[in-house]
Amino acid sequence: MKTFADLIQEVQEPGLCHQCGGCVAFCTAINYGALELGADGRPRFSNIEKCIECGICYSICPVIHELDEDTKKLVFWSAPMGRIMGNAVARATSPKVRAQATDGGVVTALLLHLFDRGRIEAAIVSKTTGPFQRQPWLALSREDIVAAAGFHFDTLPSIKHLSDAYTTYSPSIVGLSDVAKKPLKRVAFVGTPCQINTLRRMEVLGVVPSDAIRFHFGLFCAGNFQFGPEQRQRLEQLGNFTWAEVNKVNLKEELLIHLNNQEIRAIPLNQLDFMKRHACQFCGDYAGEFADLSFGGIGAPEGWTTVIIRSPLGRAVLADARGVDIELYNYREDPALMPQAMAKVLEWSEKKKRSAAEYHQQLEKKAV
Numbered sequence: 001m002k003t004f005a006d007l008i009q010e011v012q013e014p015g016l017c018h019q020c021g022g023c024v025a026f027c028t029a030i031n032y033g034a035l036e037l038g039a040d041g042r043p044r045f046s047n048i049e050k051c052i053e054c055g056i057c058y059s060i061c062p063v064i065h066e067l068d069e070d071t072k073k074l075v076f077w078s079a080p081m082g083r084i085m086g087n088a089v090a091r092a093t094s095p096k097v098r099a100q101a102t103d104g105g106v107v108t109a110l111l112l113h114l115f116d117r118g119r120i121e122a123a124i125v126s127k128t129t130g131p132f133q134r135q136p137w138l139a140l141s142r143e144d145i146v147a148a149a150g151f152h153f154d155t156l157p158s159i160k161h162l163s164d165a166y167t168t169y170s171p172s173i174v175g176l177s178d179v180a181k182k183p184l185k186r187v188a189f190v191g192t193p194c195q196i197n198t199l200r201r202m203e204v205l206g207v208v209p210s211d212a213i214r215f216h217f218g219l220f221c222a223g224n225f226q227f228g229p230e231q232r233q234r235l236e237q238l239g240n241f242t243w244a245e246v247n248k249v250n251l252k253e254e255l256l257i258h259l260n261n262q263e264i265r266a267i268p269l270n271q272l273d274f275m276k277r278h279a280c281q282f283c284g285d286y287a288g289e290f291a292d293l294s295f296g297g298i299g300a301p302e303g304w305t306t307v308i309i310r311s312p313l314g315r316a317v318l319a320d321a322r323g324v325d326i327e328l329y330n331y332r333e334d335p336a337l338m339p340q341a342m343a344k345v346l347e348w349s350e351k352k353k354r355s356a357a358e359y360h361q362q363l364e365k366k367a368v
């Protein structure tokens with residue numbers, strides 16, 4: 001039976017750990033808690049004597065291929081970028097949600113819709129806890145859900161006094177441990193494609209507390225980025241701005257730095273390798289291929305969200321919220337918008353898969 005000791009060798013040592021937190025969340029929620037997340041975000045043994053060698057952490061790790069085929073079958077995955085039942089460009093009807101959201105606020109609007117109808121008791125989201133820092137968060141009220149909207153960074157002048165552990169990453173699966181403690185039965189999960197992938201692997205094995213996750217909301221993901229002091233300084237030079245002027249940061253086809261004076265500085269993602277998390281270079285899922293619904297800003301006009309429907313459940317949620325909590329873009333104004341948006345998602349998805357394959361090849365060559 002392979003255990004976390006094998007994950008150290010096969011995943012962590014080659015630098016492939018996505019830091020999704022799945023191994024820690026499972027072991028903490030169900031077993032005696034042999035694992036913990038270190039201050040650097042990496043999982044590690046907290047007490048190796050508590051490991052009962054169940055092997056589940058190994059099987060659910062998204063970097064391990066043991067459950068690849070079963071996971072694909074579970075969600076009816078098909079090439080080139082997962083199951084697609086439909087798509088939309090939409091936004092929240094609530095101006096308050098839109099004002100706080102990353103793009104059109106559709107993720108937050110759908111969470112509120114599900115919460116108001118009693119379909120979920122809680123949502124695992126990610127909340128800003130300081131400049132360039134987010135933490136997984138179990139949102140138990142409307143206010144909690146709204147407070148977690150967006151992808152903004154506060155750029156307080158005091159930023160230079162803080163440590164360099166700033167990142168766009170938030171190991172949201174760790175919120176599963178709280179789900180198990182409460183215990184909750186109807187929860188929505190919002191996260192990056194790697195996190196959704198881990199949850200689906202748990203579902204394949206039928207391990208709790210993944211059974212409580214009723215809705216999987218995936219975010220498109222070009223990668224996660226470190227915003228340490230050096231990286232921030234280099235970005236200022238690349239984009240010709242200072243952080244004191246920044247109002248919001250967003251990722252689409254470029255890193256978009258929104259300034260307080262309404263100007264936007266766009267930095268191409270291919271110039272950001274210096275701040276991309278190493279493990280993200282090996283990841284080929286851009287479009288949240290294992291989710292019920294996936295969301296991104298790419299292809300949508302400013303203030304709108306591109307949505308991919310991937311399961312009948314996702315389709316039902318969107319249909320139920322339409323005209324109430326979300327509104328669809330008027331395609332008659334621009335009939336080419338939707339096909340163009342999907343073409344862009346496919347282009348970025350293929351680019352990411354190609355790049356990940358190249359990185360894997362290089363790693364294999366090194367190992368020989």
Ligand SMILES: Cc1cc2nc3c(=O)[nH]c(=O)nc-3n(C[C@H](O)[C@H](O)[C@H](O)COP(=O)(O)OP(=O)(O)OC[C@H]3O[C@@H](n4cnc5c(N)ncnc54)[C@H](O)[C@@H]3O)c2cc1C
Nearest residue numbers: 101102103104105106107108125126150221222296297298
């Ligand atoms: C790390 C990262 C990379 C991304 N890369 C791209 C990209 O390359 N191209 C693209 O088109 N879109 C990308 N997105 C998605 C995009 O930024 C928006 O999240 C998406 O369009 C939904 O917008 P919205 O206004 O509907 O969401 P909102 O209503 O603003 O809700 C966003 C939800 O995401 C959660 N969230 C925010 N940050 C994180 C995080 N770090 N980890 C987990 N959950 C989080 C919030 O808690 C909230 O529930 C990325 C998102 C993240 C977090």
Ligand code: SF4
Nearest residue numbers: 027051052054055057
């Ligand atoms: S108890 Fe199971 S899940 Fe926890 S570290 Fe050991 S093998 Fe992994």
Ligand code: SF4
Nearest residue numbers: 017018020021023061
């Ligand atoms: S399950 Fe996630 S956090 Fe754990 S080793 Fe695998 S990638 Fe890393």
Ligand code: SF4
Nearest residue numbers: 193194221223280283
């Ligand atoms: S690129 Fe995104 S989905 Fe892939 S490992 Fe990094 S954070 Fe996870």
